[in-house]
Protein backbone atom coordinates (compact mmCIF):
# COMPACT_ATOMS: atom_id res chain seq x y z
CA UNK A 487 0.00 0.00 0.00
CA UNK A 488 1.21 3.49 -0.76
CA UNK A 489 1.96 6.36 1.57
CA UNK A 490 -0.94 8.11 -0.11
CA UNK A 491 -3.31 5.41 1.23
CA UNK A 492 -1.92 6.00 4.70
CA UNK A 493 -2.45 9.73 4.33
CA UNK A 494 -6.08 9.04 3.42
CA UNK A 495 -6.42 6.78 6.47
CA UNK A 496 -5.05 9.60 8.62
CA UNK A 497 -7.42 12.14 7.06
CA UNK A 498 -10.40 9.86 7.72
CA UNK A 499 -9.47 9.12 11.31
CA UNK A 500 -9.02 12.83 12.02
CA UNK A 501 -12.48 13.51 10.58
CA UNK A 502 -13.92 11.07 13.10
CA UNK A 503 -11.84 11.70 16.22
CA UNK A 504 -11.16 15.43 15.84
CA UNK A 505 -14.17 16.69 13.93
CA UNK A 506 -16.75 14.27 15.34
CA UNK A 507 -17.88 12.74 12.01
CA UNK A 508 -19.58 9.33 11.97
CA UNK A 509 -17.13 6.70 10.76
CA UNK A 510 -19.26 5.34 7.91
CA UNK A 511 -19.91 8.89 6.67
CA UNK A 512 -16.22 9.86 6.89
CA UNK A 513 -15.22 6.71 4.99
CA UNK A 514 -17.85 7.31 2.34
CA UNK A 515 -16.69 10.92 1.92
CA UNK A 516 -13.05 10.01 1.37
CA UNK A 517 -13.78 7.07 -0.90
CA UNK A 518 -16.05 9.32 -2.98
CA UNK A 519 -13.38 12.03 -3.03
CA UNK A 520 -10.58 9.69 -4.14
CA UNK A 521 -12.48 7.85 -6.88
CA UNK A 522 -9.24 6.92 -8.64
CA UNK A 523 -8.23 4.44 -5.92
CA UNK A 524 -8.06 0.80 -6.89
CA UNK A 525 -10.43 -1.71 -5.28
CA UNK A 526 -7.54 -3.19 -3.25
CA UNK A 527 -6.60 0.20 -1.86
CA UNK A 528 -10.21 1.03 -0.96
CA UNK A 529 -10.49 -2.26 0.90
CA UNK A 530 -7.24 -1.58 2.78
CA UNK A 531 -8.30 1.93 3.78
CA UNK A 532 -11.71 0.68 4.94
CA UNK A 533 -10.16 -2.15 6.93
CA UNK A 534 -7.59 0.00 8.70
CA UNK A 535 -9.97 2.87 9.49
CA UNK A 536 -12.73 0.55 10.77
CA UNK A 537 -10.31 -1.65 12.70
CA UNK A 538 -8.53 1.31 14.29
CA UNK A 539 -11.83 2.76 15.49
CA UNK A 540 -13.14 -0.58 16.66
CA UNK A 541 -10.00 -1.47 18.63
CA UNK A 542 -9.19 2.10 19.67
CA UNK A 543 -9.73 1.64 23.40
CA UNK A 544 -7.30 -1.29 23.34
CA UNK A 545 -4.79 0.38 20.99
CA UNK A 546 -4.59 3.37 23.33
CA UNK A 547 -3.77 1.06 26.22
CA UNK A 548 -0.96 -0.54 24.21
CA UNK A 549 0.46 2.83 23.11
CA UNK A 550 0.27 4.22 26.65
CA UNK A 551 2.16 1.17 27.91
CA UNK A 552 5.15 1.94 25.66
CA UNK A 553 5.09 5.72 25.26
CA UNK A 554 6.23 8.37 27.73
CA UNK A 555 3.71 10.80 26.27
CA UNK A 556 0.20 9.46 26.85
CA UNK A 557 -2.29 9.22 23.97
CA UNK A 558 -4.51 11.93 25.49
CA UNK A 559 -1.62 14.44 25.39
CA UNK A 560 -0.49 13.69 21.83
CA UNK A 561 -0.92 15.89 18.79
CA UNK A 562 -3.93 14.52 16.87
CA UNK A 563 -1.86 13.72 13.74
CA UNK A 564 0.73 11.75 15.70
CA UNK A 565 -1.97 10.03 17.76
CA UNK A 566 -3.85 8.79 14.68
CA UNK A 567 -0.65 7.71 12.92
CA UNK A 568 0.28 5.65 15.98
CA UNK A 569 -3.19 4.17 16.47
CA UNK A 570 -3.59 3.05 12.86
CA UNK A 571 -0.02 1.67 12.75
CA UNK A 572 -0.47 -0.26 16.00
CA UNK A 573 -3.72 -1.70 14.64
CA UNK A 574 -1.82 -2.97 11.59
CA UNK A 575 1.05 -4.35 13.70
CA UNK A 576 -1.37 -6.20 16.00
CA UNK A 577 -4.06 -7.36 13.59
CA UNK A 578 -2.96 -7.36 9.96
CA UNK A 579 -0.24 -9.61 8.59
CA UNK A 580 -0.16 -8.33 5.03
CA UNK A 581 2.43 -5.61 5.61
CA UNK A 582 5.68 -6.37 7.51
CA UNK A 583 6.06 -4.40 10.76
CA UNK A 584 9.26 -2.70 9.53
CA UNK A 585 7.37 -1.28 6.55
CA UNK A 586 4.51 -0.11 8.81
CA UNK A 587 7.05 1.77 10.99
CA UNK A 588 8.81 3.31 7.96
CA UNK A 589 5.57 4.48 6.41
CA UNK A 590 4.44 5.99 9.72
CA UNK A 591 7.73 7.91 10.06
CA UNK A 592 7.47 9.16 6.47
CA UNK A 593 3.91 10.32 7.03
CA UNK A 594 4.78 12.13 10.29
CA UNK A 595 7.53 14.02 8.43
CA UNK A 596 5.26 14.83 5.51
CA UNK A 597 2.68 16.27 7.91
CA UNK A 598 5.28 18.65 9.37
CA UNK A 599 6.27 16.63 12.45
CA UNK A 600 9.90 15.87 11.55
CA UNK A 601 10.91 16.47 15.18
CA UNK A 602 8.52 13.72 16.34
CA UNK A 603 9.47 11.14 13.71
CA UNK A 604 12.04 9.57 16.04
CA UNK A 605 9.39 9.26 18.73
CA UNK A 606 6.95 7.59 16.30
CA UNK A 607 9.67 5.22 15.17
CA UNK A 608 10.69 4.34 18.73
CA UNK A 609 7.18 3.63 20.00
CA UNK A 610 6.21 1.53 16.97
CA UNK A 611 9.42 -0.50 16.89
CA UNK A 612 9.11 -1.27 20.61
CA UNK A 613 5.49 -2.38 20.20
CA UNK A 614 6.43 -4.52 17.21
CA UNK A 615 9.21 -6.19 19.24
CA UNK A 616 7.07 -6.71 22.35
CA UNK A 617 3.75 -7.57 20.71
CA UNK A 618 3.74 -11.26 21.64
CA UNK A 619 4.15 -10.33 25.29
CA UNK A 620 1.33 -7.82 25.49
CA UNK A 621 -1.40 -8.82 27.90
CA UNK A 622 -4.48 -6.95 28.97
CA UNK A 623 -5.26 -6.18 32.59
CA UNK A 624 -9.04 -6.24 32.31
CA UNK A 625 -12.06 -6.99 30.14
CA UNK A 626 -12.34 -3.39 28.95
CA UNK A 627 -8.86 -3.30 27.37
CA UNK A 628 -9.00 -6.93 26.24
CA UNK A 629 -12.21 -6.38 24.26
CA UNK A 630 -11.83 -2.66 23.54
CA UNK A 631 -14.95 -1.76 25.55
CA UNK A 632 -15.53 1.38 27.62
CA UNK A 633 -14.68 0.66 31.27
CA UNK A 634 -17.96 2.18 32.51
CA UNK A 635 -19.91 -0.23 30.30
CA UNK A 636 -18.06 -3.30 31.58
CA UNK A 637 -18.74 -2.15 35.15
CA UNK A 638 -22.38 -1.52 34.26
CA UNK A 639 -22.79 -4.99 32.71
CA UNK A 640 -21.07 -6.59 35.70
CA UNK A 641 -24.19 -5.73 37.75
CA UNK A 642 -26.12 -8.25 35.63
CA UNK A 643 -23.69 -10.62 33.86
CA UNK A 644 -20.67 -12.54 35.01
CA UNK A 645 -17.24 -11.87 33.52
CA UNK A 646 -17.31 -14.97 31.33
CA UNK A 647 -20.50 -13.80 29.59
CA UNK A 648 -19.07 -10.30 29.10
CA UNK A 649 -15.87 -11.80 27.64
CA UNK A 650 -17.90 -13.94 25.22
CA UNK A 651 -19.90 -10.91 24.11
CA UNK A 652 -16.74 -8.81 23.83
CA UNK A 653 -15.11 -11.42 21.59
CA UNK A 654 -18.27 -11.67 19.45
CA UNK A 655 -18.33 -7.89 18.94
CA UNK A 656 -14.77 -7.99 17.63
CA UNK A 657 -15.32 -10.89 15.24
CA UNK A 658 -16.71 -10.38 11.77
CA UNK A 659 -20.22 -11.79 11.64
CA UNK A 660 -21.39 -12.82 8.16
CA UNK A 661 -24.06 -10.68 6.57
CA UNK A 662 -27.49 -12.28 6.96
CA UNK A 663 -30.44 -11.56 4.74
CA UNK A 664 -34.08 -12.59 4.79
CA UNK A 665 -35.42 -14.05 1.60
CA UNK A 666 -38.60 -12.44 0.30
CA UNK A 667 -40.36 -15.77 -0.12
CA UNK A 668 -43.33 -14.05 -1.76
CA UNK A 669 -40.98 -13.35 -4.67
CA UNK A 670 -38.57 -16.27 -4.73
CA UNK A 671 -37.97 -19.58 -2.94
CA UNK A 672 -34.82 -19.88 -0.80
CA UNK A 673 -33.26 -22.59 -3.00
CA UNK A 674 -33.97 -20.68 -6.19
CA UNK A 675 -32.32 -17.57 -4.73
CA UNK A 676 -29.25 -19.58 -3.70
CA UNK A 677 -28.88 -20.80 -7.29
CA UNK A 678 -29.35 -17.29 -8.65
CA UNK A 679 -26.82 -15.78 -6.24
CA UNK A 680 -24.26 -18.43 -7.15
CA UNK A 681 -24.63 -17.33 -10.79
CA UNK A 682 -24.08 -13.72 -9.70
CA UNK A 683 -20.84 -14.87 -8.01
CA UNK A 684 -22.14 -14.40 -4.45
CA UNK A 685 -21.36 -17.14 -1.95
CA UNK A 686 -24.41 -17.84 0.19
CA UNK A 687 -25.70 -20.58 2.49
CA UNK A 688 -28.76 -21.43 4.54
CA UNK A 689 -28.83 -20.76 8.29
CA UNK A 690 -29.92 -23.63 10.57
CA UNK A 691 -33.19 -22.90 12.45
CA UNK A 692 -33.95 -19.77 10.39
CA UNK A 693 -35.86 -21.05 7.34
CA UNK A 694 -36.04 -17.70 5.52
CA UNK A 695 -32.47 -16.64 6.28
CA UNK A 696 -29.29 -16.99 4.28
CA UNK A 697 -25.75 -15.87 5.04
CA UNK A 698 -23.70 -14.07 2.45
CA UNK A 699 -19.94 -14.14 2.42
CA UNK A 700 -17.43 -12.48 0.13
CA UNK A 701 -19.87 -9.87 -0.96
CA UNK A 702 -18.35 -6.65 -1.99
CA UNK A 703 -21.11 -4.29 -3.01
CA UNK A 704 -24.70 -5.37 -2.45
CA UNK A 705 -26.21 -2.90 -4.92
CA UNK A 706 -24.43 -4.80 -7.69
CA UNK A 707 -26.64 -7.84 -7.06
CA UNK A 708 -29.59 -8.00 -9.42
CA UNK A 709 -31.57 -10.06 -6.88
CA UNK A 710 -31.00 -7.42 -4.21
CA UNK A 711 -32.17 -4.62 -6.48
CA UNK A 712 -35.23 -6.69 -7.36
CA UNK A 713 -36.19 -6.95 -3.66
CA UNK A 714 -35.72 -10.72 -3.55
CA UNK A 715 -33.93 -10.41 -0.23
CA UNK A 716 -33.61 -7.87 2.52
CA UNK A 717 -30.60 -7.33 4.80
CA UNK A 718 -31.74 -8.31 8.27
CA UNK A 719 -29.96 -9.76 11.25
CA UNK A 720 -31.09 -13.13 12.62
CA UNK A 721 -32.11 -11.54 15.92
CA UNK A 722 -34.33 -9.08 14.17
CA UNK A 723 -36.01 -11.91 12.22
CA UNK A 724 -37.10 -13.38 15.54
CA UNK A 725 -39.60 -10.54 16.00
CA UNK A 726 -41.80 -11.81 13.17
CA UNK A 727 -41.53 -15.37 14.46
CA UNK A 728 -42.40 -14.45 18.06
CA UNK A 729 -45.21 -12.11 16.94
CA UNK A 730 -46.62 -15.07 14.93
CA UNK A 731 -49.31 -13.18 13.00
CA UNK A 732 -52.41 -15.17 12.04
CA UNK A 733 -54.19 -14.85 8.73
CA UNK A 734 -56.17 -11.61 8.56
CA UNK A 735 -54.45 -9.92 11.54
CA UNK A 736 -54.18 -6.14 11.76
CA UNK A 737 -50.67 -5.22 12.94
CA UNK A 738 -49.34 -1.81 13.97
CA UNK A 739 -45.56 -1.27 14.09
CA UNK A 740 -45.15 1.97 16.03
CA UNK A 741 -41.44 2.66 15.40
CA UNK A 742 -40.89 0.90 12.12
CA UNK A 743 -38.22 2.52 9.92
CA UNK A 744 -36.59 1.29 7.76
CA UNK A 745 -39.19 -1.47 7.86
CA UNK A 746 -37.35 -4.79 8.31
CA UNK A 747 -39.61 -6.31 10.93
CA UNK A 748 -42.84 -4.91 9.52
CA UNK A 749 -42.04 -6.29 6.05
CA UNK A 750 -41.33 -9.67 7.58
CA UNK A 751 -44.68 -9.66 9.41
CA UNK A 752 -46.45 -8.53 6.25
CA UNK A 753 -44.87 -11.46 4.39
CA UNK A 754 -45.90 -13.90 7.12
CA UNK A 755 -49.51 -12.73 6.63
CA UNK A 756 -49.29 -14.13 3.09
CA UNK A 757 -51.27 -11.38 1.44
CA UNK A 758 -54.00 -11.29 4.12
CA UNK A 759 -54.53 -8.71 6.89
CA UNK A 760 -52.86 -5.31 7.11
CA UNK A 761 -49.68 -3.87 8.57
CA UNK A 762 -49.56 -0.18 9.47
CA UNK A 763 -45.94 0.93 9.93
CA UNK A 764 -45.19 4.27 11.51
CA UNK A 765 -42.18 6.41 12.26
CA UNK A 766 -41.41 9.93 13.40
CA UNK A 767 -40.35 11.81 10.26
CA UNK A 768 -41.14 12.04 6.55
CA UNK A 769 -37.57 11.01 5.83
CA UNK A 770 -37.84 7.81 7.88
CA UNK A 771 -41.26 6.98 6.45
CA UNK A 772 -39.77 7.53 2.98
CA UNK A 773 -37.24 4.78 3.73
CA UNK A 774 -40.03 2.41 4.72
CA UNK A 775 -41.99 3.28 1.56
CA UNK A 776 -38.97 2.56 -0.63
CA UNK A 777 -38.60 -0.85 0.98
CA UNK A 778 -42.32 -1.60 0.63
CA UNK A 779 -42.19 -0.69 -3.06
CA UNK A 780 -39.17 -2.94 -3.58
CA UNK A 781 -40.81 -5.84 -1.75
CA UNK A 782 -43.94 -5.90 -3.91
CA UNK A 783 -46.08 -6.48 -0.77
CA UNK A 784 -49.54 -4.95 -0.85
CA UNK A 785 -50.86 -5.51 2.69
CA UNK A 786 -48.58 -2.89 4.27
CA UNK A 787 -48.71 0.92 4.47
CA UNK A 788 -46.41 3.48 6.05
CA UNK A 789 -47.19 6.85 7.59
CA UNK A 790 -45.80 9.50 9.90
CA UNK A 791 -47.01 9.15 13.48
CA UNK A 792 -45.20 10.15 16.66
CA UNK A 793 -45.42 7.11 18.93
CA UNK A 794 -45.66 9.42 21.93
CA UNK A 795 -48.91 10.91 20.62
CA UNK A 796 -52.06 8.80 20.83
CA UNK A 797 -53.61 7.89 17.48
CA UNK A 798 -57.29 7.84 18.51
CA UNK A 799 -58.29 5.91 15.39
CA UNK A 800 -56.05 3.01 16.34
CA UNK A 801 -57.36 2.48 19.89
CA UNK A 802 -58.21 -1.22 20.49
CA UNK A 803 -57.80 -1.98 16.77
CA UNK A 804 -54.64 -4.10 16.57
CA UNK A 805 -54.27 -7.84 16.92
CA UNK A 806 -50.55 -7.21 17.32
CA UNK A 807 -48.64 -4.05 18.25
CA UNK A 808 -44.92 -4.17 17.54
CA UNK A 809 -42.92 -1.76 19.68
CA UNK A 810 -39.35 -2.16 18.45
CA UNK A 811 -38.23 0.95 20.24
CA UNK A 812 -35.29 3.35 20.03
CA UNK A 813 -32.65 1.95 22.39
CA UNK A 814 -28.99 2.16 23.34
CA UNK A 815 -28.05 -0.43 20.69
CA UNK A 816 -25.55 -2.28 22.88
CA UNK A 817 -26.42 -5.55 21.13
CA UNK A 818 -24.93 -4.25 17.88
CA UNK A 819 -21.73 -2.69 19.25
CA UNK A 820 -19.70 -4.85 16.87
CA UNK A 821 -21.34 -3.20 13.87
CA UNK A 822 -21.22 0.33 15.28
CA UNK A 823 -17.74 1.36 16.37
CA UNK A 824 -18.91 4.96 16.87
CA UNK A 825 -21.43 3.91 19.48
CA UNK A 826 -18.69 2.53 21.73
CA UNK A 827 -17.04 5.91 21.92
CA UNK A 828 -20.18 8.02 22.06
CA UNK A 829 -22.69 6.34 24.34
CA UNK A 830 -22.84 7.37 27.99
CA UNK A 831 -24.48 5.92 31.06
CA UNK A 832 -26.88 8.89 31.10
CA UNK A 833 -28.12 7.90 27.61
CA UNK A 834 -29.13 4.50 28.95
CA UNK A 835 -31.46 5.97 31.57
CA UNK A 836 -32.93 8.50 29.15
CA UNK A 837 -33.74 5.75 26.67
CA UNK A 838 -35.30 3.55 29.34
CA UNK A 839 -37.63 6.44 30.20
CA UNK A 840 -38.51 7.11 26.54
CA UNK A 841 -39.36 3.41 26.06
CA UNK A 842 -41.69 3.49 29.10
CA UNK A 843 -43.39 6.60 27.74
CA UNK A 844 -43.93 5.06 24.30
CA UNK A 845 -45.27 1.79 25.74
CA UNK A 846 -47.69 3.76 27.93
CA UNK A 847 -49.21 5.30 24.77
CA UNK A 848 -49.18 2.43 22.28
CA UNK A 849 -50.61 -0.21 24.63
CA UNK A 850 -53.99 1.38 23.89
CA UNK A 851 -53.88 0.05 20.30
CA UNK A 852 -53.93 -3.58 21.43
CA UNK A 853 -57.37 -5.24 21.12
CA UNK A 854 -58.63 -7.28 24.06
CA UNK A 855 -56.89 -10.64 23.58
CA UNK A 856 -54.30 -9.03 21.27
CA UNK A 857 -50.50 -9.02 21.62
CA UNK A 858 -47.93 -6.37 22.46
CA UNK A 859 -44.39 -7.19 21.38
CA UNK A 860 -41.69 -5.04 22.95
CA UNK A 861 -38.17 -5.38 21.54
CA UNK A 862 -34.80 -3.63 21.54
CA UNK A 863 -31.40 -4.35 20.06
CA UNK A 864 -29.70 -3.73 23.36
CA UNK A 865 -28.26 -5.58 26.34
CA UNK A 866 -29.38 -3.56 29.31
CA UNK A 867 -31.76 -4.81 31.98
CA UNK A 868 -32.95 -1.24 32.74
CA UNK A 869 -34.21 -0.85 29.17
CA UNK A 870 -35.34 -4.46 28.80
CA UNK A 871 -36.48 -6.74 31.63
CA UNK A 872 -36.98 -3.85 34.09
CA UNK A 873 -39.13 -1.92 31.62
CA UNK A 874 -41.27 -4.96 30.90
CA UNK A 875 -41.62 -5.57 34.64
CA UNK A 876 -42.68 -1.95 35.24
CA UNK A 877 -45.14 -2.10 32.36
CA UNK A 878 -46.76 -5.28 33.63
CA UNK A 879 -46.96 -3.92 37.17
CA UNK A 880 -48.71 -0.76 35.92
CA UNK A 881 -50.99 -2.62 33.49
CA UNK A 882 -52.62 -5.65 35.13
CA UNK A 883 -54.74 -6.15 31.99
CA UNK A 884 -51.55 -7.40 30.26
CA UNK A 885 -49.70 -10.61 31.04
CA UNK A 886 -46.28 -11.88 29.97
CA UNK A 887 -46.28 -14.64 27.34
CA UNK A 888 -42.52 -14.90 26.81
CA UNK A 889 -39.36 -12.89 27.37
CA UNK A 890 -35.79 -13.47 26.25
CA UNK A 891 -32.52 -11.60 26.12
CA UNK A 892 -30.38 -12.88 23.23
CA UNK A 893 -26.66 -12.41 23.77
CA UNK A 894 -24.00 -12.13 21.04
CA UNK A 895 -21.59 -15.06 20.98
CA UNK A 896 -24.10 -17.12 23.00
CA UNK A 897 -27.18 -16.92 20.76
CA UNK A 898 -26.98 -16.63 16.96
CA UNK A 899 -27.16 -13.04 15.69
CA UNK A 900 -26.86 -9.66 17.35
CA UNK A 901 -27.72 -8.96 20.97
CA UNK A 902 -31.48 -8.48 21.14
CA UNK A 903 -34.39 -8.50 23.58
CA UNK A 904 -37.98 -9.57 22.95
CA UNK A 905 -40.93 -9.58 25.35
CA UNK A 906 -44.32 -10.77 24.19
CA UNK A 907 -47.30 -9.63 26.25
CA UNK A 908 -51.00 -10.27 25.83
CA UNK A 909 -53.98 -8.14 26.72
CA UNK A 910 -56.63 -9.98 28.67
CA UNK A 911 -59.89 -10.52 26.79
CA UNK A 912 -61.84 -8.58 29.41
CA UNK A 913 -61.22 -6.58 32.57
Ligand SMILES: C[S@@+](CC[C@H](N)C(=O)[O-])C[C@H]1O[C@@H](n2cnc3c(N)ncnc32)[C@H](O)[C@@H]1O
Pocket residue numbers: 722740741742743744745746747748764765766767770791792793794810811812813
Ligand atom coordinates in the same frame (compact mmCIF):
# COMPACT_ATOMS: atom_id res chain seq x y z
C1 LIG B 1 -35.02 0.33 16.45
S1 LIG B 1 -35.53 1.42 15.20
C2 LIG B 1 -36.78 0.54 14.39
C3 LIG B 1 -36.29 -0.52 13.43
C4 LIG B 1 -37.43 -1.15 12.65
N1 LIG B 1 -38.41 -1.75 13.52
C5 LIG B 1 -36.95 -2.18 11.63
O1 LIG B 1 -37.06 -3.37 11.89
O2 LIG B 1 -36.47 -1.79 10.57
C6 LIG B 1 -36.41 2.62 16.10
C7 LIG B 1 -37.13 3.64 15.26
O3 LIG B 1 -37.90 4.45 16.14
C8 LIG B 1 -38.05 5.68 15.52
N2 LIG B 1 -38.55 6.63 16.54
C9 LIG B 1 -37.89 7.27 17.51
N3 LIG B 1 -38.72 8.02 18.23
C10 LIG B 1 -39.97 7.86 17.72
C11 LIG B 1 -41.24 8.37 18.02
N4 LIG B 1 -41.43 9.22 19.03
N5 LIG B 1 -42.27 8.00 17.24
C12 LIG B 1 -42.11 7.14 16.21
N6 LIG B 1 -40.92 6.61 15.89
C13 LIG B 1 -39.87 6.97 16.61
C14 LIG B 1 -36.70 5.98 14.97
O4 LIG B 1 -36.79 6.93 13.92
C15 LIG B 1 -36.26 4.61 14.48
O5 LIG B 1 -36.51 4.47 13.11
